[in-house]
Amino acid sequence: MASATLTSKGQVTIPVDVRTHLGLSTGDRVEFVLNEQSGRYEMVPATRSVAALKGIIRKPAKPVSIEDMNTAIAEQGAAAR
Template identity: 35%
Template sequence: MGYGAKLTSKGQTTIPIEVRKYLNLNPGDQMDFIIENGEVKLRAKTRSIMEFAGILGHAPNGVRLTIDELDDAVAQAAADDDRRIMRDWNRYERTSQIPDDGRSETIRKRR
């Protein structure tokens, strides 16, 4: 079924209510216009995150995590990354010497 609309001199149009309801469009929502095989398609860009559940299929290793387990894993990865960065920085600090009146000092003093 098709619905008609009129184009204004500013290039604007009103999306028919039936289409807005079908796409669940609300003021401020974004849309994509897709040109494919000589046709223009309108697709709502704003989606609920729940609509993406399962989009990637099953985990390749078969492990399923809860939200809390995912949060813990992300926090652990961030902590591991922070430790690595600090270790590398400390290694850099020990090896980066600058001359100072015949003495060598580290670039950054420890607190």
């Protein structure tokens, strides 16, 4: 099991075997996510290129006009009050 020590500034050096396993390199970001079931935090890489996001959101079945968008925004704003 890999371990690390927390510095007085709250910093931790991630052991090389963990960095290798996660595919991390200098400048990469990580996220700490609370696992609700175990109550523990999990560290996951937060490095995604913009190209990796392609296709996540599908195009609407029919085009939406600017007027329709403005109407929907106004209705949501009115409902929030």
